[in-house]
Amino acid sequence: MSGLRAQKKADKNRRILEAATTLFRKVGYDSARIEDIAEMAGVSVGTFYNYFKNKGDMLMATVSMEVEEVLAAGDAIIAREHEDVATALFELIGKYYDHSLTYLSKEMWRTAMSLSIAQPETPFSQRYTALDHRLSKQVCDLFEALQSRGVVRKDIDCTATGELVFNNVNMMFIEFVKDEDMDVDGLKQEVERQSQPLVWMMSAA
Amino acid sequence: MSGLRAQKKADKNRRILEAATTLFRKVGYDSARIEDIAEMAGVSVGTFYNYFKNKGDMLMATVSMEVEEVLAAGDAIIAREHEDVATALFELIGKYYDHSLTYLSKEMWRTAMSLSIAQPETPFSQRYTALDHRLSKQVCDLFEALQSRGVVRKDIDCTATGELVFNNVNMMFIEFVKDEDMDVDGLKQEVERQSQPLVWMMSAA
DNA sequence: AAAAAATATTGAACGCGTTCATTTTTTGAG
DNA sequence: CTCAAAAAATGAACGCGTTCAATATTTTTT
Numbered sequence: 001m002s003g004l005r006a007q008k009k010a011d012k013n014r015r016i017l018e019a020a021t022t023l024f025r026k027v028g029y030d031s032a033r034i035e036d037i038a039e040m041a042g043v044s045v046g047t048f049y050n051y052f053k054n055k056g057d058m059l060m061a062t063v064s065m066e067v068e069e070v071l072a073a074g075d076a077i078i079a080r081e082h083e084d085v086a087t088a089l090f091e092l093i094g095k096y097y098d099h100s101l102t103y104l105s106k107e108m109w110r111t112a113m114s115l116s117i118a119q120p121e122t123p124f125s126q127r128y129t130a131l132d133h134r135l136s137k138q139v140c141d142l143f144e145a146l147q148s149r150g151v152v153r154k155d156i157d158c159t160a161t162g163e164l165v166f167n168n169v170n171m172m173f174i175e176f177v178k179d180e181d182m183d184v185d186g187l188k189q190e191v192e193r194q195s196q197p198l199v200w201m202m203s204a205a
Numbered sequence: 206m207s208g209l210r211a212q213k214k215a216d217k218n219r220r221i222l223e224a225a226t227t228l229f230r231k232v233g234y235d236s237a238r239i240e241d242i243a244e245m246a247g248v249s250v251g252t253f254y255n256y257f258k259n260k261g262d263m264l265m266a267t268v269s270m271e272v273e274e275v276l277a278a279g280d281a282i283i284a285r286e287h288e289d290v291a292t293a294l295f296e297l298i299g300k301y302y303d304h305s306l307t308y309l310s311k312e313m314w315r316t317a318m319s320l321s322i323a324q325p326e327t328p329f330s331q332r333y334t335a336l337d338h339r340l341s342k343q344v345c346d347l348f349e350a351l352q353s354r355g356v357v358r359k360d361i362d363c364t365a366t367g368e369l370v371f372n373n374v375n376m377m378f379i380e381f382v383k384d385e386d387m388d389v390d391g392l393k394q395e396v397e398r399q400s401q402p403l404v405w406m407m408s409a410a
Numbered sequence: 411a412a413a414a415a416a417t418a419t420t421g422a423a424c425g426c427g428t429t430c431a432t433t434t435t436t437t438g439a440g
Numbered sequence: 441c442t443c444a445a446a447a448a449a450t451g452a453a454c455g456c457g458t459t460c461a462a463t464a465t466t467t468t469t470t
Contacts, residue, residue, distance in 0.1 A: 005435090005436065005437080005447075005448080008436095008448090009448085033425090033426065033427085034426075034427060034428085035426080035427095043449075043450090044449060044450045044451065045427090045428085045450080045451070046428095046429085046430085046448095046449060046450050046451065047448075047449050047450070049427095049428070049429075050448065050449070054427075054428075055427070055428090110322050110323055110325070111323060113322050114319045114320075114322045114323035115319075116383075117315050117318050117319045117322070117379060117382075117383060118315055118316060118319035120315070120383035120384065120385075125383070129383070156402060157401070157402050160398055160399045160400075160401060160402050161399075161402050161403070163373075163399050164369065164370075164373050164399045164400065164402075164403060165369075167372060167373040167376035167377065167399075168368075168369050168372040168373060168376075170376055171372035171373075171375055171376045172372065174322060177322075178321075178322060178325035178330070178334070179325065180325075193365055194365045194366075194368050194369045194372075195365075195369065196362070196365060197361060197362050197365050197366050197369075197407070198366070198369060198403055198406075201403075201406040201407075202402070202406075209466070209467090210417075210418080210465090210466060210467080213418090213466095214418085238455090238456065238457085239456075239457060239458085240456080240457095248419080248420090249419060249420045249421065250420080250421070250457090250458085251418095251419060251420050251421065251458095251459085251460085252418080252419055252420070254457095254458070254459075255418070255419075259457075259458075260457070260458095
């Protein structure tokens with residue numbers, strides 16, 4: 001039985017992750033102490049650190065799952081045909097926002113963003129940034145798809161415009177998670193208002 | 206001599222602030238320990254906390270100074286006449302970026318941003334957010350000034366467009382401070398490229 | 411000027427994330 | 441089965457931001 005060690009390891013990994021996400025959601029990221037997570041997972045504090053580099057690493061697993069799912073959903077949206085730019089873009093953005101609180105709370109998002117800014121050289125930050133870039137690219141891809149179907153004007157720089165729009169989407173998402181009183185609908189409304197002039201201008205005549 | 210206490214207080218305030226900014230610049234924000242700051246200022250750790258709510262509070266004084274100055278410079282730019290949208294906008298944005306590292310290092314910016322996201326309910330975050338909004342408003346103001354002078358098309362929503370552009374400016378600034386290798390010129394180039402299509406479209410015929 | 415009240419200073423102690431020397435468990439060779 | 445080497449688990453200890461009860465200083469009262 002040489003797989004004993006590997007099996008135990010996988011089991012503990014799962015138990016720790018489970019305990020962490022449970023506690024993060026129940027008492028919040030900050031109040032969930034490593035000691036508590038370790039205890040709930042039935043291991044010692046030291047063992048926790050054998051399995052995860054640090055507390056923030058636990059978040060990245062969740063962030064990653066969240067963004068991967070939304071990227072897949074986004075690809076499906078891009079593949080479909082769309083009447084106009086507004087419909088297509090706001091469906092994509094709406095999907096991003098609607099999905100955002102599935103696995104993560106606002107507090108967890110804040111922590112993840114905060115960490116990715118504070119320590120840019122860590123693997124955490126680099127993974128976070130890479131996900132951001134893939135989302136940004138997806139908006140560019142949408143514009144390009146629309147352009148090739150004649151929905152977007154031919155003389156538009158889809159990359160420049162896509163990045164501009166996504167950076168606004170992202171910045172507004174930061175405002176959203178900073179404000180416990182703001183709901184997803186309010187967020188969508190704001191972003192639609194801000195993007196409207198650009199969308200109108202880039203639409204084919 | 207009833208002003209003795211007040212004078213001592215002002216003196217200590219100054220000494221602590223001086224020690225903190227000196228150390229932040231010399232060894233970085235994270236490595237500057239409260240104990241060191243207190244020692245350099247000739248007070249105890251406890252006294253430090255009598256004068257400042259926490260370590261982050263020391264940063265806000267600097268961030269505030271930085272942004273206030275750049276806002277004033279921005280107003281001066283808006284007051285002047287401009288040939289076209291691109292010149293005006295990129296002069297304003299250029300000013301923001303050029304000024305940004307005068308008092309703060311990239312690391313200090315990262316810490317400030319990180320704090321403002323992580324703990325949105327604190328005075329720190331609220332002051333930071335308020336400064337951001339004033340900057341955003343300034344870009345809107347520039348567009349409105351240009352519009353009233355016939356440089357920007359009459360049918361443009363200056364608020365929506367200004368917010369969109371500023372959020373891109375801000376998000377790119379985050380990327381800038383996250384990347385120690387990126388210089389101000391590179392940052393400006395990127396933002397100009399991203400903003401170009403929008404600027405072109407909003408320009409009066 | 412002495413006592414009382416108000417205010418400021420202090421540093422030891424606390425909380426929590428993280429590390430690391432030590433101990434325990436698992437593995438595979440003889 | 442035995443045992444030495446490898447891998448994993450452990451929890452006490454550390455670093456640093458922050459707090460707070462005790463102490464010291466300044467101001468006000470009488």
